[in-house]
Amino acid sequence: xxxxxxxxxxxxxxxxxxxxxxxxxxxxxxxxxxxxxxxxxxxxxxxxxxxxxxxxxxxxxxxxxxxxxxxxxxxxxxxxxxxxxxxxxxxxxxxxxxxxxxxxxxxxxxxxxxxxxxxxxxxxxxxxxxxxxxxxxxxxxxxxxxxxx
Numbered sequence: 001x002x003x004x005x006x007x008x009x010x011x012x013x014x015x016x017x018x019x020x021x022x023x024x025x026x027x028x029x030x031x032x033x034x035x036x037x038x039x040x041x042x043x044x045x046x047x048x049x050x051x052x053x054x055x056x057x058x059x060x061x062x063x064x065x066x067x068x069x070x071x072x073x074x075x076x077x078x079x080x081x082x083x084x085x086x087x088x089x090x091x092x093x094x095x096x097x098x099x100x101x102x103x104x105x106x107x108x109x110x111x112x113x114x115x116x117x118x119x120x121x122x123x124x125x126x127x128x129x130x131x132x133x134x135x136x137x138x139x140x141x142x143x144x145x146x147x148x149x
Contacts, residue, residue, distance in 0.1 A: 009066045012048045012073070017139040020088055024135055027054035028085060030092035032065070032140045036133035048138065049125075050076075052095060060127040067123035077146045090139040 019034065027033070031051040038044050049062040050073075065073060081094040 005067070007066050008069050009046055009048055011070050012065045012140075015070055015141045017141045018090075019136040019138050020090070022088065022135050022137045024129055024132060026087070027051050027060065027135065028092065029053060029095035030080075030083065031085065031090075032092065032138040034136040034138055037127060038131045038133070044133070049127075050093060052124075055129065058129070060129055060132065062125050062127060064123040064125050074143045074146050077142050082142060082146060085137070088137055090137050091142065 013034075016034075022033075029051055031054075032048065033051060034046070034048050036044050037047050048065040050065060051060065051062055053061040077093055082091050083094045084090070085092050
């Protein structure tokens, strides 16, 4: 019998300070967004995503935050740092520090793969932009030791 993996969506939702609806064309690296995504099977589910690459080869590359805890997300934020998205006055992870020049796959292989299963429960996803519903940009309440960096 296959056991269900934990879903951390509600845990991350509790860390939301505020949110704002943004156009899909405004997605940027490092944003934390909430979204109703339609899967290939046609199911619509609530997700919270960290945007790794907003549009690469016609797709959006993300980490699915539903797959790992707020503790692991805060640890990732400590590693990358936090920046402000000036246009929306919301915080985001400083993803450019993670070197995604060539592709999201390079980021995946170089930075995440070794810890992906252990810490991030295979959360790397490639999404179809047209399957993403309304995008809500989240101002995530990072731990104090992350926010002070």
